[in-house]
Amino acid sequence: MKQFEALTRKKDNQAVRCLIVDDSVFARKSLAKMIESFGGQVVGEAGDGCTAITEYARTKPDIVLMDITMPQMEGIEAVERIVAEHPEARIVMVSSVGYQDNILAALQKGARHFVQKPVKPDALYEIIRYVLNDDGVTSPVGAGGEKSR
Amino acid sequence: MRMDLIQPFIGSLDAVLAEMMKAPARIVDLTMEPEGYRRKGLAASVTFKGEIEGRVILDMEPPAAAHVAGYLSGGEVDPAEPIVPETVCELANMVIGNAVTQLNDRGYQFKVFPPAVLTEEQTAAAGQESEASILCFETPQGNVYLNIAMHYHRRRARERAPVVTSQ
Numbered sequence: 661m662k663q664f665e666a667l668t669r670k671k672d673n674q675a676v677r678c679l680i681v682d683d684s685v686f687a688r689k690s691l692a693k694m695i696e697s698f699g700g701q702v703v704g705e706a707g708d709g710c711t712a713i714t715e716y717a718r719t720k721p722d723i724v725l726m727d728i729t730m731p732q733m734e735g736i737e738a739v740e741r742i743v744a745e746h747p748e749a750r751i752v753m754v755s756s757v758g759y760q761d762n763i764l765a766a767l768q769k770g771a772r773h774f775v776q777k778p779v780k781p782d783a784l785y786e787i788i789r790y791v792l793n794d795d796g797v798t799s800p801v802g803a804g805g806e807k808s809r
Numbered sequence: 810m811r812m813d814l815i816q817p818f819i820g821s822l823d824a825v826l827a828e829m830m831k832a833p834a835r836i837v838d839l840t841m842e843p844e845g846y847r848r849k850g851l852a853a854s855v856t857f858k859g860e861i862e863g864r865v866i867l868d869m870e871p872p873a874a875a876h877v878a879g880y881l882s883g884g885e886v887d888p889a890e891p892i893v894p895e896t897v898c899e900l901a902n903m904v905i906g907n908a909v910t911q912l913n914d915r916g917y918q919f920k921v922f923p924p925a926v927l928t929e930e931q932t933a934a935a936g937q938e939s940e941a942s943i944l945c946f947e948t949p950q951g952n953v954y955l956n957i958a959m960h961y962h963r964r965r966a967r968e969r970a971p972v973v974t975s976q
Binding site: 683684685686687689690693729730731755756757758759760761776777778780 | 825828829878881882883892895896898899902903904905906907909910913914921922923924
């Protein structure tokens with residue numbers, strides 16, 4: 661997989677920490693590979709909205725990648741609950757279903773962005789950079805932040 | 810079955826295969842299957858309810874499924890590995906998700922349910938559906954089939970339509 665300029669946190673030059681929420685193990689693995697190619701660190705994974713809420717509280721990630729259609733609790737409800745508790749949460753919706761209604765609902769509940777599956781690494785990289793805004797910086801491959809996993 | 814409902818699935822499968830297999834795929838057959846569903850390889854099903862109701866099954870010959878799993882996991886994958894049916898599930902999710910997004914953009918309202926790998930029992934149950942359309946895509950690693958059984962639900966559409974009153 662293509663290597664990107666490493667994404668690090670401006671405040672401490674550590675790797676950007678990411679929580680991946682998707683009911684598909686395969687999708688989680690695929691997204692985790694992308695995050696690692698961005699120089700990021702996957703700090704947690706969840707297969708449904710309920711687990712996502714507890715994992716968010718446990719890991720306090722810089723970015724959450726959140727699927728929409730999941731068993732038990734769907735992504736949009738999980739976004740609402742996480743943002744209610746942690747208004748600073750940066751959540752990017754990642755779904756194959758890109759209904760305008762769904763996207764609008766997710767954004768209204770506090771999601772910061774949306775990307776449709778199949779996810780292209782370049783697109784996801786740019787979206788994460790955009791969502792991190794001034795809190796994220798990039799550095800050339802091999803010069804990224806330390807990983808403290 | 811209405812072709813305007815099937816067309817988004819053709820475009821979506823074509824686009825997703827091109828992206829995930831990095832190889833050309835072409836439609837070689839479109840048939841109707843009135844006598845029930847017969848699984849050809851590894852299959853996953855997605856159901857949806859609303860103005861359009863039904864289910865779509867993505868069915869991949871094992872070498873084709875293993876190729877996608879290998880490409881995405883960055884190494885050789887044996888068709889018998891557990892990651893392969895999981896890959897078919899996620900691929901079905903992408904193909905069907907993209908297609909129903911297009912249908913939704915045209916104004917059709919419905920809810921999509923998470924994909925599930927088809928077991929032997931579910932395969933038999935899927936065969937009890939009404940007539941299905943089967944698209945066969947040929948790829949260098951094997952055939953990929955999309956089995957579509959769905960219908961337009963006029964009553965649900967009327968329920969959603971605004972009530973017009975005369976004054």
